[in-house]
Amino acid sequence: MRLVTWNVNSVRLRLEQLSRIDAALRPDVFCLQETKVVDSLFPREAFAALGYEHLALLGQKSYNGVAIAARRPLTDVTIQNWCGREDCRHLIAGLDGIEVHCLYVPAGGDVPDPDINEKFAHKLAFLDTLTQWFAEQRASGQPKILLGDLNIAPLPSDVWSHRPMLKVVSHTAVEIEKMAALQESLGWVDAVRHFIPPSERLSTWWSYRAADWTTSDRGRRLDHIWVSPTLVPRLGGASIFADSRGWQPPSDHVPVVVDLLD
DNA sequence: ATGGTTGCACGGCAA
Numbered sequence: 001m002r003l004v005t006w007n008v009n010s011v012r013l014r015l016e017q018l019s020r021i022d023a024a025l026r027p028d029v030f031c032l033q034e035t036k037v038v039d040s041l042f043p044r045e046a047f048a049a050l051g052y053e054h055l056a057l058l059g060q061k062s063y064n065g066v067a068i069a070a071r072r073p074l075t076d077v078t079i080q081n082w083c084g085r086e087d088c089r090h091l092i093a094g095l096d097g098i099e100v101h102c103l104y105v106p107a108g109g110d111v112p113d114p115d116i117n118e119k120f121a122h123k124l125a126f127l128d129t130l131t132q133w134f135a136e137q138r139a140s141g142q143p144k145i146l147l148g149d150l151n152i153a154p155l156p157s158d159v160w161s162h163r164p165m166l167k168v169v170s171h172t173a174v175e176i177e178k179m180a181a182l183q184e185s186l187g188w189v190d191a192v193r194h195f196i197p198p199s200e201r202l203s204t205w206w207s208y209r210a211a212d213w214t215t216s217d218r219g220r221r222l223d224h225i226w227v228s229p230t231l232v233p234r235l236g237g238a239s240i241f242a243d244s245r246g247w248q249p250p251s252d253h254v255p256v257v258v259d260l261l262d
Numbered sequence: 263a264t265g266g267t268t269g270c271a272c273g274g275c276a277a
């Protein structure tokens with residue numbers, strides 16, 4: 001089974017590229033973030049035409065929004081709200097007995113200080129709440145996948161330059177600590193780093209605010225796929241599909257791929 | 263140090 005996660009930055013603007021990615025990667029499931037559309041206006045027909053007839057949708061107008069599109073039936077679709085908000089950031093669905101968590105963690109604004117930046121405080125609280133919630137499920141042994149735009153680049157090799165980026169939201173020490181705690185909550189394993197060593201530079205996001213995204217290797221690895229411990233023996237491969245960053249018009253994020261053996 | 267771009271039921275806000 002092949003799963004692909006992609007922050008599309010508007011699903012309606014990216015239908016042509018979803019078709020190209022489908023042709024190139026032949027996923028069984030797409031997990032999308034920043035769909036930016038209410039469920040009633042979600043382009044269901046375009047997904048059905050590609051063979052993704054099973055949809056779980058959690059969208060809102062203009063901002064956020066997550067979706068799971070699968071070739072096979074989705075079960076037990078569940079919406080999670082955190083921090084007293086209805087932000088459309090966490091959607092859960094069962095697929096072939098695996099609990100799939102499609103996540104869009106708050107970006108956190110510009111200033112990495114929770115006392116003066118409410119968005120950063122929200123990001124940290126969101127991570128704490130999620131960590132506590134998964135820790136309570138640790139004993140269940142239910143196979144799970146957590147994937148999406150986590151808006152944190154944890155390793156020095158996940159950013160273009162480690163030291164200066166420690167002052168930039170997405171690579172601060174407190175975010176990296178909270179991401180490590182989230183990973184520890186259930187013993188999640190980073191599927192991409194399971195196959196690609198931490199010494200290797202990786203990015204899944206390149207800012208729009210650069211004249212040329214290919215210059216200076218200034219991307220960050222913000223999008224992740226994690227699996228619960230019992231799924232580790234089934235990991236068949238993982239990769240980042242950077243090609244689409246050069247397509248027009250691009251999302252600022254690119255797809256991340258994981259293969260699970262049967 | 264600042265500003266750079268994109269997307270959104272259209273224009274200030276979030277990323």
